[in-house]
Amino acid sequence: MKMEKRMLYGVLLLVASVLLSASKAVYLASLLQGKNPVVLLLVTFSFTSLFFNAIEIRDLKGYRASIKGSFADIALLNVVTASSWISYFYAIKYLEPAIHAAVANSSGPVITIIVALGCRTGDKVSKAGVISAVGILGSVLILLAGTVSGRSAVGTIPVNSLVFGLGMAALCGVSIVCITFLSKRLAVAGWKASRIMAARFFGLLVIAYLLMPAGGLSQIATPQDAAAVIAITIFGVIIPIYCSQLGMERCRDAMTIAFVIALLPLCMFCVQLMDTRLHVSYFSLVGIIAALMFTGYGIAARFREIRCREESESVAGLCAK
Numbered sequence: 001m002k003m004e005k006r007m008l009y010g011v012l013l014l015v016a017s018v019l020l021s022a023s024k025a026v027y028l029a030s031l032l033q034g035k036n037p038v039v040l041l042l043v044t045f046s047f048t049s050l051f052f053n054a055i056e057i058r059d060l061k062g063y064r065a066s067i068k069g070s071f072a073d074i075a076l077l078n079v080v081t082a083s084s085w086i087s088y089f090y091a092i093k094y095l096e097p098a099i100h101a102a103v104a105n106s107s108g109p110v111i112t113i114i115v116a117l118g119c120r121t122g123d124k125v126s127k128a129g130v131i132s133a134v135g136i137l138g139s140v141l142i143l144l145a146g147t148v149s150g151r152s153a154v155g156t157i158p159v160n161s162l163v164f165g166l167g168m169a170a171l172c173g174v175s176i177v178c179i180t181f182l183s184k185r186l187a188v189a190g191w192k193a194s195r196i197m198a199a200r201f202f203g204l205l206v207i208a209y210l211l212m213p214a215g216g217l218s219q220i221a222t223p224q225d226a227a228a229v230i231a232i233t234i235f236g237v238i239i240p241i242y243c244s245q246l247g248m249e250r251c252r253d254a255m256t257i258a259f260v261i262a263l264l265p266l267c268m269f270c271v272q273l274m275d276t277r278l279h280v281s282y283f284s285l286v287g288i289i290a291a292l293m294f295t296g297y298g299i300a301a302r303f304r305e306i307r308c309r310e311e312s313e314s315v316a317g318l319c320a321k
Contacts, residue, residue, distance in 0.1 A: 010251030014260040017244035022267035024236030025101065029092040031228055037089035039216040042208040044233045045085070045201050051238060052198035067199055070189055077182045077196075078203030084175030085204055087168040094157065094165035099284065101265040102143045102291060103169035104176060128305075132298030139291035143265075143284060180257050183248045193245035266292045 032040065056063040067074055091100045144166070157165070186196055220229055251257055265288045 013247035091168035128301030135294030
């Protein structure tokens, strides 16, 4: 039962991260209208990186040793972290937040299975996991059909914006799965969540700085915008990402993590009802509920597998005695 409780704690942390992320995404999508996403990226993650690196100052020698010992994984984590957040900020500028979440997050189980089989990560892929992942993918295709036909909450989207937004959402989904596997590997190597957080944003900051337009900071110069950036940094970035990192550290099961993150579209759909810029899309709701049903099936099946495994190991231990 010890492993099951540890996983449950990890799942609860991931759910907390999902709820906060949903609120942030809807608010951010509204804030980004008329603003360059790179400006908000650079400012919010500069504060985030400073916060977590300030924590690591207490053990600077150990921090440097950890980076040196896992340099390849940290370098790759920086690359996929940058691609996930840059693609995320651009995708929600053009797409309905719930649609972006469906493409990027609900497709996670399918991508996880492909990565697990193709890269031989050691994560077991069950029949129930495949059924759940395929069901979620079918639900995402329903959402995509609604978006293409103009039935999403933002209505008709210009073709160029639609293709670009969907491409960014797909890139974000692949990046999230890569982050899951790399975070799991670092946790196994002894990295704590706060240390991973401190080391993973350097690449993002460099790219955001290079893409920063001249005079970009003037876009957030008003007191209202400054307050919004501070709120997004604390409640939309630092707390949810830290909860997510802790959840991955406790859970360590890539499929379960992917299934929990797949809950994000429904949470976003509920939160975005408060955004007057968007209207209610029942087409989106049907697709999201279908994805949620398959997600619940996948999580339940995964916990059953873990319980059976623990019981088998317990019986084997008793027989050995």
